[in-house]
Amino acid sequence: MDRRQFAPATERNREPIFDALKGWLPSLGTVLEIASGSGEHAVFFAPKVKPLKWQPSNFDREQIDSVTDWRAYKPSDNLLPPVKLDVTGKKWPVESETYENLPITAIFNANMIHISPWQTCEGLMAGAGRILPTGGRLFLYGPFKFNGRHTAASNEKFESWLKSLDPGYGVRDVEAVLKEASKNDLRHLLARPMPANNFLHLFEKN
Numbered sequence: 746m747d748r749r750q751f752a753p754a755t756e757r758n759r760e761p762i763f764d765a766l767k768g769w770l771p772s773l774g775t776v777l778e779i780a781s782g783s784g785e786h787a788v789f790f791a792p793k794v795k796p797l798k799w800q801p802s803n804f805d806r807e808q809i810d811s812v813t814d815w816r817a818y819k820p821s822d823n824l825l826p827p828v829k830l831d832v833t834g835k836k837w838p839v840e841s842e843t844y845e846n847l848p849i850t851a852i853f854n855a856n857m858i859h860i861s862p863w864q865t866c867e868g869l870m871a872g873a874g875r876i877l878p879t880g881g882r883l884f885l886y887g888p889f890k891f892n893g894r895h896t897a898a899s900n901e902k903f904e905s906w907l908k909s910l911d912p913g914y915g916v917r918d919v920e921a922v923l924k925e926a927s928k929n930d931l932r933h934l935l936a937r938p939m940p941a942n943n944f945l946h947l948f949e950k951n
């Protein structure tokens with residue numbers, strides 16, 4: 746049985762994301778992907794980032810199965826098996842003494858914090874603050890509001906839909922995200938505008 750899931754937006758955004766990422770990734774260590782979703786980002790990025798290793802993760806069991814099957818379909822020797830990771834956990838599985846792929850020198854997360862409770866942003870920043878070494882990088886991709894305002898009418902419409910799913914979901918204010926980062930010793934280096942009214946934020950651990 747093929748358990749691969751297909752996310753059309755992921756297929757559309759993976760090239761522009763990679764173009765932005767490639768110059769900013771560290772040269773050694775492991776990139777931990779939080780909320781790997783279908784796994785289509787992982788199989789696309791991993792072969793391009795060698796000698797870095799790529800560690801996919803997810804919270805949802807069916808999506809872990811999707812990543813597993815994508816990995817079997819498009820193997821890369823630096824693409825690790827997915828781990829089950831709830832970003833709101835106080836200790837992530839990659840912090841266990843038995844985890845073999847340290848150091849984690851970068852974290853990549855796309856399209857999670859708006860489509861989940863705000864606690865996922867808090868958990869992401871707390872975890873990145875705990876596990877990244879000085880100079881380690883966090884990449885955060887998705888739609889954002891600036892000064893409480895949407896950057897496009899389509900994002901405003903998208904947010905109404907998100908709130909119909911759960912009132913705790915929503916396009917996040919970049920100021921609140923940056924505050925959470927700074928609480929965890931993560932310095933905001935830049936925000937790069939991306940297609941379809943998204944941004945890629947780059948943070949570095951002090």
Ligand SMILES: C[S@@+](CC[C@H](N)C(=O)[O-])C[C@H]1O[C@@H](n2cnc3c(N)ncnc32)[C@H](O)[C@@H]1O
Pocket residue numbers: 752755779780781782783786803804805808830831832833854855856857860861865
């Ligand atoms: C819209 S999908 C994005 C998937 C993928 N990153 C992408 O861009 O295609 C949102 C993801 O957030 C994950 N997620 C939600 N809450 C989470 C949590 N507490 N810990 C880890 N992942 C979570 C979901 O399982 C889902 O994979």
